[in-house]
Amino acid sequence: MQGKCAFCHGPNSVAGAPPNGLELDNYDNVMRGSNFFPVVQVGNPEASTLILLLRSGGMPASASPDTPSVPLPEEQINLIARWIEQGAENN
Numbered sequence: 695m696q697g698k699c700a701f702c703h704g705p706n707s708v709a710g711a712p713p714n715g716l717e718l719d720n721y722d723n724v725m726r727g728s729n730f731f732p733v734v735q736v737g738n739p740e741a742s743t744l745i746l747l748l749r750s751g752g753m754p755a756s757a758s759p760d761t762p763s764v765p766l767p768e769e770q771i772n773l774i775a776r777w778i779e780q781g782a783e784n785n
């Protein structure tokens with residue numbers, strides 16, 4: 695998520711500020727979630743906004759109208775989903 699998400703969801707966001715207050719640049723921020731809700735439901739990837747948005751192709755968003763966003767590969771999404779399922783530990 696460092697490479698694909700943090701340039702928007704991070705302290706140096708290209709958007710000026712992290713969208714909805716969601717920073718994905720480190721573990722604590724990922725677990726804190728956005729201004730509105732946690733994006734990771736520990737043990738339940740299918741209820742985690744993070745996974746739902748990745749699966750639907752809703753994230754990553756496109757950086758500009760001329761560059762289409764590139765969805766994360768299925769295996770990477772499954773890897774994150776498994777990590778959440780197994781307790782989302784800081785490892």
Ligand code: HEC
Nearest residue numbers: 698699702713714716728730733743744753754755756757
């Ligand atoms: C080009 C900028 C950009 C990139 C890259 C990006 N996002 Fe986002 N993200 C946004 C914006 C803008 C919003 C809020 C817009 C909205 O509500 O639809 C958002 C919202 C979200 C939310 C919902 C937070 C909430 O409270 O609504 C999640 C979860 C999320 N992004 C995850 C990710 C993940 C994971 C990645 C990397 C795979 C990623 N994003 C990459 C711009 C980006």
